[in-house]
Amino acid sequence: MKLKRNIAHSDSGFVFDPNTGDSFSTNPIGIEIIKMLKDGKDINEIRAAMLKIYMVDESAFEKDYYDFITMLSKLKLTEDEPKEKN
Amino acid sequence: MSLKRKINVAVTGLNAIDSPGPGVPVIRALKESKLFDVRIIGLAYETLEPGIYMHDLVDKTYQIPLPSAGKAALMARLKYIHSKEKIDIIIPNFDAELFNFIKLADALKKEMKINSFLPTIEQFDERHKPNLPEFAIKHKIKVPKSKMIFNVSDIPSLSKEFTYPLVVKGKFYDASVAYTPEQVATYFNKISGKWGLPIIIQQFLYGQEVNVTAIGDGKGNCVGAVPMRKQYITDKGKAWSGISIDDKKLLAMTSKLMKSTKWKGGMELEIIKTANEEYYLIEINPRFPAWVYLAKGCGQNHPEALVRLALGEKVKPWTQYDIGKMFVRYSYDLIVELKEFEKISTLGEL
Numbered sequence: 294m295k296l297k298r299n300i301a302h303s304d305s306g307f308v309f310d311p312n313t314g315d316s317f318s319t320n321p322i323g324i325e326i327i328k329m330l331k332d333g334k335d336i337n338e339i340r341a342a343m344l345k346i347y348m349v350d351e352s353a354f355e356k357d358y359y360d361f362i363t364m365l366s367k368l369k370l371t372e373d374e375p376k377e378k379n
Numbered sequence: 380m381s382l383k384r385k386i387n388v389a390v391t392g393l394n395a396i397d398s399p400g401p402g403v404p405v406i407r408a409l410k411e412s413k414l415f416d417v418r419i420i421g422l423a424y425e426t427l428e429p430g431i432y433m434h435d436l437v438d439k440t441y442q443i444p445l446p447s448a449g450k451a452a453l454m455a456r457l458k459y460i461h462s463k464e465k466i467d468i469i470i471p472n473f474d475a476e477l478f479n480f481i482k483l484a485d486a487l488k489k490e491m492k493i494n495s496f497l498p499t500i501e502q503f504d505e506r507h508k509p510n511l512p513e514f515a516i517k518h519k520i521k522v523p524k525s526k527m528i529f530n531v532s533d534i535p536s537l538s539k540e541f542t543y544p545l546v547v548k549g550k551f552y553d554a555s556v557a558y559t560p561e562q563v564a565t566y567f568n569k570i571s572g573k574w575g576l577p578i579i580i581q582q583f584l585y586g587q588e589v590n591v592t593a594i595g596d597g598k599g600n601c602v603g604a605v606p607m608r609k610q611y612i613t614d615k616g617k618a619w620s621g622i623s624i625d626d627k628k629l630l631a632m633t634s635k636l637m638k639s640t641k642w643k644g645g646m647e648l649e650i651i652k653t654a655n656e657e658y659y660l661i662e663i664n665p666r667f668p669a670w671v672y673l674a675k676g677c678g679q680n681h682p683e684a685l686v687r688l689a690l691g692e693k694v695k696p697w698t699q700y701d702i703g704k705m706f707v708r709y710s711y712d713l714i715v716e717l718k719e720f721e722k723i724s725t726l727g728e729l
Contacts, residue, residue: 299625301703311625311702313587314608 294362295372296330310370317368322347326361383416387464388686389457389493391422392472392666393430393437395710398552398615401472403429404672406436408682411675415686420464422471426724432715439464442727450479454486461491468494468689470682472666474551477503496597496644496689498665506640506663508548508579514663518639520632521659523584523651527577534563537580546581546661549574554616556583581661586653589626590618591633592671594681596688597643603679603697604633607670610705618670620707623677623700632658645671645685670706677701 301309306324308317319327322343329339336358343354365371388409392402402421409417421440423431431440441460444452460466469487471480481500487493497503505514508525515522524541528534537545537560547566548554551574557563567578593604606629609618633648647668651659667681674681677700684694723729 309703313626314610314622314624314703 294330294366295333296327296365297370297372298331300327300331300370302327302331308370310368313369315368317370323361326358327365383412383414385416385418386467386686386690387418387420389420389422389460389464389466389469390437390472391424391443391470391476393421393423393428393440394425395429397613398617399669399708400428400430401667401669401671403433403436404669405470405472405667405682406430407672408675408680409686410436412680412683412686414683417686418464420460420466422460422469423723426720429713431723431729432713432719440723440729442723446473446476446479450482453479454483457483457487457493458491461493466491466493468496468686470495470685471497474665477665494689494691496685498643498646502640502642503665506665508550508662509577511579511660511662515660518636520636521657523582523659523661525579525581527579528567529576529578531564531567534560534567537563541580541582544583546583548579548581550577550579584651584653584659584661586651586659588612589624589629589650589652590621590668590670591629591648591650592645592668592674592681593633593637593642593648594645594667594684594688595637595640595642596694597641599638599641600696601634601637602684602688602694603674603681603700604630605674605677605679605681605700606630606633607673611707618708620705621670621673622705623673623702625702626652628656628658632660636663644688645681670708673704673706674700676706677704 299311302324306318306320308319326339340354390402390406392400394400395403406419418438421430421437422443423440424445430437443456471477481497481503484495484497509527511522511525544556544558545563546554547557547563549570553570553574555566557566571578589606589608591604591606594602596602606624606626607621608624609621611620613619645667647664649662651661671681679697679700687694719729
C-alpha cells in the first residue's frame with residue numbers, strides 16, 4: 294500500500310490531498326503512521342515501530358492499522374488498494 | 380517614481396449579488412498588477428451594482444445600455460465614455476453582453492483605438508450550452524447528454540431519453556436540479572421567464588465539481604490555467620469558497636481545448652469529475668469567472684495577462700501556480716451617500 298506521493302500533512306494532524314482539494318484531520322498516531330507510509334515503510338516496519346512506542350498487542354495494532362489503511366484507501370489517499378491481510 | 384505603465388481599462392460586471400459578476404475581482408487583480416498603473420472605468424447596467432460605489436477600486440463609473448438595446452446603442456455610449464476617459468482596453472465580463480462587444484471589437488479598435496481580447500464569434504457560438512454536444516464531438520471531449528426544449532409539452536417524454544435527476548439550464552445563466560417532471564416544468568417556467576428559450580436539459584452526473592479559470596492567446600496556447608474545487612456552494616450553485624488543486628488531467632484537458640479551439644481570451648471550464656475519475660465538461664463560460672482573483676492569489680494574474688495580450692504583447696505561459704490556496708467569499712455592506720446614488724441614477728455616471 295502506497296500513500297499518494299503528493300499528500301501533505303502537518304504535525305497538528307491536518308492532511309491535505311492537493312489532487313482533490315480534500316482535507317482531513319487525524320490524531321497523533323494517525324500522523325505517525327502517515328509519515329512512515331510516506332517514508333516508504335511497510336507493515337512490518339510500522340508494526341515494529343508502534344509496538345516499541347505504545348503499549349499495544351500485535352493483534353490489536355493490526356486491526357486498527359488495517360482499519361486506518363482501509364479508511365485512507367476509501368478517502369482515495371492511496372495509490373493502490375490495501376493488500377489483503379494474510 | 381512608478382515604473383508602471385498607465386492605462387485606462389473599462390470593466391463591466393460590477394454586480395456582486397449571490398451570483399456575483401467577475402468585474403470586481405478582475406479589477407482587484409488589475410489594481411495589483413506589477414506592470415500597469417490602472418485607472419478603472421466601471422461600466423454598469425444597474426444603479427445598485429456595488430462596484431459603482433467602491434471608489435478604491437473603480438475610479439469612475441458610467442451606465443451603459445442593456446444588451447437588448449443592441450450594439451448601436453452600446454457603440455454610441457462607448458463613444459461618449461471614450462471622449463471623457465480615453466479608454467485603452469475594454470474587458471466585458473457578462474455572457475449576455477459578449478455578443479455585442481465581440482461584434483463591436485473591430486470598430487472599437489479602428490475608430491477609437493480601444494483594445495480588447497475576446498473570443499471570436501465562432502468560438503463564442505460553438506460553446507453555447509445548446510451546442511455543447513456538437514462541440515464535444517468536434518473537440519473530442521466528454522459532455523453529459525443534453526438536449527434543448529422549447530415547450531413544457533416536451534417535458535413528459537424526457538424520461539424516455541434521460542434518467543432523473545436532470546439539470547434544467549437557462550441559455551445564459553441559472554441551473555437547477557430536477558428530480559421529477561413537475562420540477563422540470565417549474566424550473567422551465569422560472570428560467571425561461573428570466574433568460575428566454577431554449578431551456579437546456581442535461582443529464583445530472585454524480586461527482587465532484589471542479590472548475591478551471593484559464594486564458595488562451597488565440598493561437599492555441601494556454602497562457603495560464605488554475606483549477607479549483609468548490610468547497611462551499613450556495614443554493615445557486617456558486618462557489619462561496621474554493622481551493623486550488625493539483626489536477627494534471629484537468630490541466631491537460633484545458634490545454635487540449637485551448638489548442639483545439641484556439642481560444643482567445645479568458646474562460647472558465649465547469650467540469651464534473653466522476654468517482655471513476657472521468658471528466659465531463661458541463662459548461663464553458665466565455666469570460667473570467669467571479670473567482671478569478673484566486674488565480675492571482677496563486678501566482679497567475681490572468682486579468683493582467685489579458686491586458687498584455689489586448690495590447691498585442693507576447694505573454695509567456697505560466698507553468699506553475701500555488702496549490703492548496705483557498706478563497707473564502709464574503710459580503711460587505713457599503714455605506715453610500717444618497718447624493719452618489721442620485722448622481723448615477725440621474726446622470727448615468729459617478
